[in-house]
Amino acid sequence: MGAPFNYDVLDLTDEQVDAEVRVFGALTAAVRRLNEATLRTTVDHATVEEVRRQVEELTARLEKSMIPDNFGVSFTKGGRIRGYGNAVVGIRNPNAVPLTVVQDKVNGRASAEFELNALHEGPPGQVHGGVVALVLDQVFGEAAAAGGSPGMTGTLTLRYRLNTPLGPCSAEAWVDRRDGIKTIVKGELRRADGTVTVTAEGIFILPRWAREEIAKNGGTPPQFE
Amino acid sequence: MGAPFNYDVLDLTDEQVDAEVRVFGALTAAVRRLNEATLRTTVDHATVEEVRRQVEELTARLEKSMIPDNFGVSFTKGGRIRGYGNAVVGIRNPNAVPLTVVQDKVNGRASAEFELNALHEGPPGQVHGGVVALVLDQVFGEAAAAGGSPGMTGTLTLRYRLNTPLGPCSAEAWVDRRDGIKTIVKGELRRADGTVTVTAEGIFILPRWAREEIAKNGGTPPQFE
Known part of the structure; x- marks a missing residue:
């Protein structure tokens, strides 16, 4: 983990930030719904195992390129705050309420x-x-x-x-x-x-x-x- | 939501409970890893959108049959406790730490x-x-x-x-x-x-x-x- 207050200032335009909020926000919303279905589903075991294998494949695709540890907080030159990982409000954190x-x-x-x-x-x-x-x-x-x-x-x-x-x-x-x-x-x-x-x-x-x-x-x- | 303390006693054998713990526990573990990859991935937007669509498809498969609301707590005649939904320790709750x-x-x-x-x-x-x-x-x-x-x-x-x-x-x-x-x-x-x-x-x-x-x-x- 890096120093707790090493805030990066990134050279991202507002349009780029809007696009990442839209694209990653939609993935996160979909994964939140999967979380709830994982808890509440009553489908048969064979289906559960097949879904698990496919979840593992999707995870591997996302894991091909990742930030090293935690998301942290960064800022853009235009003043946007990228605290997407926050455990309660993070728009890229599927565990967040949101x-x-x-x-x-x-x-x-x-x-x-x-x-x-x-x-x-x-x-x-x-x-x-x-x-x-x-x-x-x-x-x-x-x-x-x-x-x-x-x-x-x-x-x-x-x-x-x-x-x-x-x-x-x-x-x-x-x-x-x-x-x-x-x-x-x-x-x-x-x-x-x-x-x-x-x-x-x-x-x-x-x-x-x-x-x-x-x-x-x-x-x-x-x-x- | 039902009454808060309506504890069902289910006619499940220990073998059946072990099997559901194994099968659903494995799915939950896989989804937890997907949760972290969703937050940390840096793959391109097109890949993120494709993964999102597939997550939605998997979710629809699980949602075909679900318990109505929350998981609750139930017991088996053999004395096993099925509190799988607990927000911190639930073995079927992908948001749990675990x-x-x-x-x-x-x-x-x-x-x-x-x-x-x-x-x-x-x-x-x-x-x-x-x-x-x-x-x-x-x-x-x-x-x-x-x-x-x-x-x-x-x-x-x-x-x-x-x-x-x-x-x-x-x-x-x-x-x-x-x-x-x-x-x-x-x-x-x-x-x-x-x-x-x-x-x-x-x-x-x-x-x-x-x-x-x-x-x-x-x-x-x-x-x-």
Whole structure:
């Protein structure tokens, strides 16, 4: 793995970025649907084995040329951010929910409406508590960034008040206050009918190791979007 | 979605369960590798589009026959637990890490060694804070179960002390104490060299809505394994 804050600046036009978003985004959406079918299918074993062999062939085609490790984050000269690998929002990450987070920079808020399905199950029919944490961590980080204080999770406290059935959900987070280099964010997860099921509080901070890495590379802190 | 605690008891032999674990487990492993290749590939757009079309065809084959919604948890008459959909450990869930959690029922502990890759990225080269929470929530829940008090996450507090680079990691959790129907679990995430990067504390409890559902169905609380 490279240095954590070695941000490349790439010479890609907006048209080239739009094309990669379209082409790779469509592949990722197709693979997400395959993920769910893999879990829910009841076809016979012979068919499953044949599909597996074909999945392996397709994987080999994609693996002929790959980036060495993780996707990382890069920027274009035109200011586009290529953070396609992010575990929650990455448009090229089939494991990502996916989540489209809307940042409100005037009020330091972030929100997202999304659908959780069979892939996100914990207790039967319910969203896994860890998936709730995964989603809220991302939305909370984006609220801190929207409020002008991008950082990483320092602490995160989640209170699970009610069950969250699989299906449509929403999350919202907002900057509650600042305390020196700390940004305190509060927020919640809601069922489709608006009932709050999980509340949380997080402290976001750009930790020393990250500030040192950024200074070493002559960079400025990233605005994750 | 059905009732959250409608646990079916199926008339499957151990041999049948072993066969489905083998056949569907192999498909899931293949799809996990496709997930990573989808994120990391640098093949040309025409190849990506051709692979996407073939993925769509394979998905259609699997979708010809599917369970209606989520996978749920079922049991066999022989006592096997089919929780294959779990978002963190499910052997049929391609989004699951996957994690093999070892429960120590004598000491009320649970631990797991696993590998996080490009699919789990947050800050460049680093594990997403939400993925840390996702993994720890599962391991913590299994520690509570190993200690004889299976339950759901009531609260979870995570302290991110150091960065966690992508690669091999481990997690461990243990029952710290009990307080009435609450089980207090502590634990941590470690880098491959044993350095603790995240510490956490959780309260696990079988919430009223779950106890009521279980009573309504005449069942007993599940021992998630």
